[in-house]
Amino acid sequence: MLATAQLVADRLKQSEDPAVRQLAPRLERTIDRAAGLAASTLKYGRADEAPPRLQRVIVAEAAEEAAAEALVGFAMDYRADIETGLACMADPDHLHRVLSNLVRNAAQAMKDHARAEKAVTVRGILVDGRCEIDVIDHGPGVPEKLRARLFEPFVSAAPEAGGAGLGLAIARELTLAMGGNLELARSGAEGATFRVTLPAA
Ligand SMILES: Nc1ncnc2c1ncn2[C@@H]1O[C@H](COP(=O)(O)OP(=O)(O)O)[C@@H](O)[C@H]1O
Ligand SMILES: [Mg+2]
Structure with a gap:
């Protein structure tokens, strides 16, 4: 909007x-x-939303579930490249919302993009006691105009297609509330990578 x-x-x-x-x-x-x-x-x-209930979450399982839900209706593959046994501290419901939002955005970005590889990859690694969970696509990247305000509510490049522009704003709020972070790690002609960082468990 x-x-x-x-x-x-x-x-x-x-x-x-x-x-x-x-x-x-x-x-x-x-x-x-x-x-x-x-x-x-x-x-x-x-304000009165329940605070996160943090517990140990297996990243590969959370990502698989989120991708399965987010990719319904998209002709797109899901690829996991996640360190064996990688686990983070998170509220399972909140992490599900965060990851499914990112995977859905990735699929939407690739849907009409002429690119051979229609796949969303989730990569997970342990770095300095934190889990880095990357959601990687091969779409056109985030439009330059949106980048500065990407995580603000009501920022969307597709309002006419029903995009409310709340997905990333809510995903970041939820991630911060779990002691983590959400950022655009990379964006270019090869696609976009959104990075969720959470304490390891
Ligand atoms: N993976 C991505 N690749 C390219 N653009 C993206 C990606 N993820 C988000 N965006 C851009 O950021 C905007 C905001 O995303 P979001 O907050 O989820 O709102 P919405 O999906 O409702 O538009 C999208 O409209 C899109 O233009
Ligand atoms: Mg969205």
């Missing part, structure tokens, strides 16, 4: 009509305020 509005505002700035050009920054500020309000509403809505 916000990203689309920004694109419109950018166009307005290039308009021949000075009156229209002047509207662009105002539109942008209004949108920013609206997004801010929506973001705090969202936070408030989650």
Whole structure:
């Protein structure tokens, strides 16, 4: 939503009509305020959400389950490249939501992309007492315009396709609440890699 509005505002700035050009920054500020309000509403809505119940989770099992759910309806393979026995401390339900969101985004990115390999790979390794869980795709990468605000609510490149732009915002909140982190580790013409980091168990 916000990203689309920004694109419109950018166009307005290039308009021949000075009156229209002047509207662009105002539109942008209004949108920013609206997004801010929506973001705090969202936070408030989650305030009474149960805190994470951390337990030992086998990463390969969690990833497999999340991918199985997320890839329903996509003609796409799931590949696991996860260290044997890798386990993290996580709330199993929350980790499921995080990983299925990332896998679904990966599948959506590859769906209409002319690329031979239609597969989502989850790679898991232990680094300095933490689990690094990478969700890797071969799509077109994250649009440059979205990168700076990728994890903010209501940022989506596909609002007309029903993308609410909440997937990554919620996934990051859930990950942070488990003492972990979620970041875009890599994005380019070869695809995108989102990295979930969680304490090892
Ligand atoms: N793996 C990916 N490859 C390319 N773009 C992505 C990927 N994951 C997310 N994005 C971009 O980030 C935007 C926001 O993602 P998300 O928060 O899940 O919202 P939504 O999926 O509802 O649009 C998507 O609309 C898409 O443009
Ligand atoms: Mg999404």
